[in-house]
Amino acid sequence: MxxxxxxxxxxxxxxxxxxxxxxxxxxxxxxxxxxxxQSTDTAISSVFTKMKGVGYTNIKGSERVWDVADYVFPPQGDSSFVVMTNYIITEGQKMGKCPELDGKHNCSSNADCEGGSFKRTGHGQMTGVCLNTTKTCEVLAWCPIEDDVMIPDPPMLMSAENYTLFIKNSVTFPTFGVSRSNLVENIDNSYINKCLYDPTHAPLCPIFRLGDIVKLSGFKFETIARVGGAIGIVVDWTCNLDVDIKHCKPKYTFHGLYGNAAETDQARASVGYNFRYAKHYMEDKEQKRTLLKVFGIRFDIIVQSLARKFDxxxxxxxxxxxxxxxxxxxxxxxxxxxxxxxxxxxxxxxxxxxxxxxxxxxxxxxxxxxxxxxxx
Known part of the structure; x- marks a missing residue:
């Protein structure tokens, strides 16, 4: 034995x-x-978002109010979107010939400007003419050419700190036949109209203030608002279905994905987040456009889930x-x-x-x- x-x-x-x-x-x-x-299952998820808030700018006496249709890209309420916090605007552009910006296509004679060619950092096609007044090549482009060297500081839309974000998230665990929404028990219209997310006092409120999201992700709003960045909002559904279903609730966490040189990000090349957006219109039977270089915060809403149940x-x-x-x-x-x-x-x-x-x-x-x- x-x-x-x-x-x-x-x-x-x-x-x-x-x-x-x-x-x-x-x-x-x-x-x-x-x-x-226990056996496990991951959820099939859908996310719906809605922004609210109004911004105000006053540039050289020109006042303007910015609403959701102006500062959210794209406007469909997707799980990934950008909120504009700063911008460079170039108005009244039309197709024509104009001098390139200094430092892009500098020249001393026409021989330095090869007609019909492009430069990667340029704004248009060179015509072969060197303009003596600017000592730059003439280009066929949208004129006047955008000058984006000076980024506004402080950011033009610091009011974005007080915008609010509403997140509606639904998950389904197909193996267990369980569906849940982040609008859990006791989260009704009256509560939503007055609540604001707080990790301690209101952890289930689906209304988030942008300034709080940025702070909880580790960034400073005035810094990330100037050149843009990206923040991940994680909605975590970790549920034990052996107990009452009401205990299956979401948990929100916030992570700075990338930002700018003033933050802890070690990659100093191409800091921040920006893109260009043009609004085209006709004036005196001539096509024109207003060009916006948008600096903003990109929000990516990520749903992670794991449900367990006795088997x-x-x-x-x-x-x-x-x-x-x-x-x-x-x-x-x-x-x-x-x-x-x-x-x-x-x-x-x-x-x-x-x-x-x-x-x-x-x-x-x-x-x-x-x-x-x-x-x-």
Missing amino acids: LLACGIAEQNVNVTPACPCLRGWLDGWWVFIYEKGY IIPTLTAIGSGVGIFGVATVVCDLVLLYLLPKREFYKNMKFKYTDSHVQDPDSEACSTETEVCKK
């Missing part, structure tokens, strides 16, 4: 060295802590695996005790029982059956 790992012997402590104990603990770790008795199949599998591991560990334990430990002879004597074997004389066996002959 096999000897158990914890052999009772006062002078020898074998439990720490016994691998079968570890195998037993590993089995319970998987079964209890890792919830080996007899993984339960039996986990138990069977534990039993198997325990059996293998017992064999290893025997090998260690019998062949590796200093007092292996002691364990060998405890494990095996030795008996003396006596060889019987054939003549004596014969005598036992033929008593009369042996007596003679």
